[in-house]
Amino acid sequence: MLRRQWKRITIIVMFVFLALLSLEIGPLSDVSLSSFIYGDEVARLVFLHSRVPRTAAVILSAASLSVAGLLMQSISRNKFMSPTTAGTTDAAAFGLLISFIFLGHRSGVVQASFAFAFALLATMLFTSVINKLKIREVVYIPLIGMMYGGLIGAISAAVAFRFEAMQVMQAFNLGSFARLGNFTLVYIVLIPLFFSVLFATKFSIIGLGQDFAKNLGVNYNRVVFLGLIIVALISASTFVAVGPLPFIGLIIPNMATSFYGDNLKKSIFDLMIFGANFVLLCDIVSRLVIFPFEMNVSVTISVVGGIVFMIYLIRGMHSGKNRKAAA
Amino acid sequence: MIEVRSVSQSYSRDKEILKEVDLVVREREITALVGANGAGKSTLLGVMTNLLPAKKGVVMLDGVDIRKIKTNEVAKKIAFLKQTQQLSIRITVKDLVEFGRFPHCGGRLRDEDREKVEEAIYYMKLEDLQESYLDEISGGQRQRAFIAMILAQDTPYIFLDEPLNNLDIKYSVEMMKIVTKLVEDLGKTIVVVLHDINFAAAYASHIVAMKDGQVIKEGSPKEVITPSVLNPVFDHDFHIVDHDGRSVCLYYDHE
Numbered sequence: 001m002l003r004r005q006w007k008r009i010t011i012i013v014m015f016v017f018l019a020l021l022s023l024e025i026g027p028l029s030d031v032s033l034s035s036f037i038y039g040d041e042v043a044r045l046v047f048l049h050s051r052v053p054r055t056a057a058v059i060l061s062a063a064s065l066s067v068a069g070l071l072m073q074s075i076s077r078n079k080f081m082s083p084t085t086a087g088t089t090d091a092a093a094f095g096l097l098i099s100f101i102f103l104g105h106r107s108g109v110v111q112a113s114f115a116f117a118f119a120l121l122a123t124m125l126f127t128s129v130i131n132k133l134k135i136r137e138v139v140y141i142p143l144i145g146m147m148y149g150g151l152i153g154a155i156s157a158a159v160a161f162r163f164e165a166m167q168v169m170q171a172f173n174l175g176s177f178a179r180l181g182n183f184t185l186v187y188i189v190l191i192p193l194f195f196s197v198l199f200a201t202k203f204s205i206i207g208l209g210q211d212f213a214k215n216l217g218v219n220y221n222r223v224v225f226l227g228l229i230i231v232a233l234i235s236a237s238t239f240v241a242v243g244p245l246p247f248i249g250l251i252i253p254n255m256a257t258s259f260y261g262d263n264l265k266k267s268i269f270d271l272m273i274f275g276a277n278f279v280l281l282c283d284i285v286s287r288l289v290i291f292p293f294e295m296n297v298s299v300t301i302s303v304v305g306g307i308v309f310m311i312y313l314i315r316g317m318h319s320g321k322n323r324k325a326a327a
Numbered sequence: 328m329i330e331v332r333s334v335s336q337s338y339s340r341d342k343e344i345l346k347e348v349d350l351v352v353r354e355r356e357i358t359a360l361v362g363a364n365g366a367g368k369s370t371l372l373g374v375m376t377n378l379l380p381a382k383k384g385v386v387m388l389d390g391v392d393i394r395k396i397k398t399n400e401v402a403k404k405i406a407f408l409k410q411t412q413q414l415s416i417r418i419t420v421k422d423l424v425e426f427g428r429f430p431h432c433g434g435r436l437r438d439e440d441r442e443k444v445e446e447a448i449y450y451m452k453l454e455d456l457q458e459s460y461l462d463e464i465s466g467g468q469r470q471r472a473f474i475a476m477i478l479a480q481d482t483p484y485i486f487l488d489e490p491l492n493n494l495d496i497k498y499s500v501e502m503m504k505i506v507t508k509l510v511e512d513l514g515k516t517i518v519v520v521l522h523d524i525n526f527a528a529a530y531a532s533h534i535v536a537m538k539d540g541q542v543i544k545e546g547s548p549k550e551v552i553t554p555s556v557l558n559p560v561f562d563h564d565f566h567i568v569d570h571d572g573r574s575v576c577l578y579y580d581h582e
Contacts, residue, residue, distance in 0.1 A: 205429060207416040216426060216480070
C-alpha cells in the first residue's frame, strides 16, 4: 500500500514539474510564468490564449487516449489493441475528410461528430470480425489491425485525391499541439472520461471474459458497446483537436500496467497522469529540438512509441512461443 | 432449490447436446457430474446457471423460471466458475475477491462488503497473497483466489466446471478438501463437473453419470461406481476395488 502511495506521489510531482515546464516554453522568450504572475499584459494574453490551452490539450488528449487504449484492451482481452491498431484513428480521419469534402469548413463539433461516427463503426466492425476469426496468436491482431487501418487510410487517400483534398488530409494527419482554434474540442473528452470512472469496475470485469462477467450479473454486450462508444468519442475528439497521437493508447496502458495493475477503479487516475507525463515530455522535446520553431509532436511520439511498441511485440511473440511449448 | 425439468439443448438441428434432462440439485451436498467428453456435462452446468438459457424445458430457481430472473439477482444466488481462467488483465488477489461483491454493491464497496471480502480471503488462507498479482502466483493459489471471489459473492449455490484442470495432484486434493469444507462449514450446495471419476467417488455425496446428453444413472457413489453403470457411460471396461469401504476405479488395461 505504501509503495503504491509513493509511486503515485512520484508521478504527481513529475506531472506538476512537466506541466509548469510546458507552460514556460514558448517562442516569446520574455514571456514566462513569473511575468504572468506579476501581471504583465502580454504575458496574460499569451498564457490565456496559447500556452494554457495548449498544455491543457496535451494533458487531456494524452490522459483520455491512455484510458481509451486500456478500455480497448479490456474489451478485446488483448494487450495489443488500441485506437491506432484497430483502425479507429484512421476511420476518424476518414470521417473528418468526408465532412470536409461534403460540408466544407464547419465547426469542430460537426467534424468531431463525423469522426466519431466513422470511428465507432470501423472499430465495431474490426472487433466483431476479430472475435469471429478466433486468432490464437495475440500479436497478429494489432498487425491485422494496422493493415486494416492502412486500408482505411488508402481509401481516404483515394477519396481525397478524387476531390482534390490531398493537402487538407495531409494537414490533419499530422498530430500537433500547435494548431490553435480547435483546442476547445478536446474538452469533450471529459464526458467519456467521467463515464470511464463511473463504470470502471464493470470495464475491469468484462476484461476477465464473457462468462466471468455474466457470473457477476454484468451485462457483457451492453458494457462492451458503452466501452466502444467511449473509445470512439475520445479518438474522434482528440483527432479533430490535435490530430493523431500514435501508440499512446497502446504503450501507455502497457507501461502503466506493470506499475499499477489493471483494476481500472484503482489505477485510472495513475494511468491518466502517466500518459499525460509521457506526452508532456514528448511535446517539450518537440518544441526544444529546433527552438524557436517546433517539430510535430506526432513525430517524437512515433519515434519513442514505435520503439516501445517493438519491444512489447517481440516480448509478446516470445511469451506466445513459451505458452505453446508449455501446452 | 434448483430443478431441471425436461431440458433439451442443441446447437444445430440434428445434433442434440442435452435430451430431456431432469435433475433436482440436492441441497447442502456435493453433486458430481461425470461422463465422457461430449456427454453434455458442461452444457448442463451452463443451462443450470442460465449462462446458456434453456431452449426447451425449464430450469427453476426457488420455484421461478431462471430465465425470468434478472441476471443480477441470479448472481446473488448462483456462482459459477469455469475451467481455470486465462487471464488477460493484471489484477491483485484482493481486486478479484472484491469483484465477487459486484452483484451486491455494483462496484462501490460498503463496510459489509469489505468484511465479506476479508472473511473470504481469510477463509481461503490468502492473507499473505492479497496484494500479489494473479499472474505472479501458482495455479493452485490462483484457483483458491477464484474460490475466494465466489465466497465473497456469498451465494447458496456454487457450480464448478472442471476445477481440477491444470492442477497437480496435491492441489487437486487440496481443492476438493476446500469444496468439502464449504458444504460442511458454510452449508453451500455444490455442483461440480469432474473429469477424474476417482475424485468424484472420493469427495461427492451424489454422482450423476451422463452419456450422449442424457442422465444414465444418479445416486450415491456406492450406487454409481459399479462396472454395470460405468462401462456403458465411458464405453470402457472398469474394475472397481474396495479400499476401506470406498470404491476406487481401476480403468487401466491389464492383460
